[in-house]
Amino acid sequence: MDPQTDPANAIALLEGFLTNAQAWAEFYFNMLLRPWIRYQVLIAVTLLAVAWGVGSLARPRLHDWMRGREGWPRWRMRVLVIVHRRLRMIFFVALMWIAVLIMREVTWPSRSYLLAIFANLAAAWLFVVFATRLIDNPLLRTTVRYGAWIWVTLSILGLTADTQRLLEGLAITLGDMRLSAWLLVQALVILTVTIALARFIAKTTATRIRRNEDISPSMQVLAVKFLQVVLYGAAFFIGLNMVGVDLTGLAVLSGAIGVGLGFGLQKVVSNLVSGIIILIDKSIKPGDVISLGETFGWINALGARYVSVVTRDGREYLIPNEDLITGQVVNWSHSSDFVRLDIFFGTAYGDDPHKVRKLAIAAASGVKRVLEHPKTPVCHIVGFGDSSVDYILRFWISDPTGGLTNIRGDVYLALWDAFQENDISIPFPQREVRMLNDRAEETESGGILQP
Structure with missing residues (x-):
């Protein structure tokens, strides 16, 4: 189609749509002048x-009754919350x-025509509210809800054909491709549906993958990420293909964009x-305890970035x-959960x-987190210092996520208690200061001390 003819067609279609809308409005305005139409409006307002x-x-x-249902399943409580919020609308529908059924029984169908339109609109809007609550994403839920409200309203009022012709006329032509507003609306709806379906499948499958204990945590993360990329990518391209968008040009464009990115x-x-x-080499997985520079902690989640x-x-x-690939990372629980800690004392x-070594081993073994089997604590002399015999006490733990500083503190405290009970002294540097009597007298009299 010639691109110069599109604006003319769009203007003509818009004029036709406005003419039909004006005729529709005049028709219902004239109907409102009739007594039985006013009665229906009055009945609807009264029922509201x-x-x-x-x-x-x-x-x-x-609400009080719901508070007593604490043991109910979560999905049932969510339904009750929706019902509680929309209770007035439910009563109105x-x-x-x-009223429509009674009017159809006691009078002619035309006497309940407007009431039936109101009833259909209210019921359709209420159904859309309940149906869209199944969508967890707030933005997606709001988009689907308002889109569905517009569509059911146009359908009930019989304006879908005129609206479609108007949106078809609002178009631009790019080469061999004609891009109309109706095509964009279709693309938006289909992409929303396919992406929502892909998100639901990905979420359900990811939950089952995480519950499978036979799959390692790193492979679970890799499988979930790969599944999400495949499903969302497939949903996007399938949605465009269903709308009728030529994916050949899109492939060339995406290749050029990929090079730039x-x-x-x-x-x-x-x-x-x-x-x-x-994720593939399993060097780091959720739950591992790592050290990277001055950062010590456990892996909470693995992200794409x-x-x-x-x-x-x-x-x-x-x-x-x-940074984890190129830098030096200490994984305290990579191949084993056992971690050895060393503390020094004198x-x-x-x-x-001999007695000191036995007391130190017994004190460390009495701490709750210190392992006795298969890794037992050991104590060795590492040197003779200026004022003490120096020892190293080595012990093992299997839960580094519980912390390292606290377990060292507990072992030091156990050593202190054991040494106090057995009269083992811990030496510390001491200084002795002596003052000569003659120098003290000379200082008091204001004399000058000679070196």
């Missing part, structure tokens, strides 16, 4: 007021349909590839995946070193 009053009285009682987003791509490598590390003080560090030369 009654439904509002009854709903206002029933909502507190329903019920009263409207009762490759140069501009090198770090992002590097982190993405590094994250995939981490970064790794979330939570420290003992509650801080959450987002470390880029590239005792006086007058204390028996």
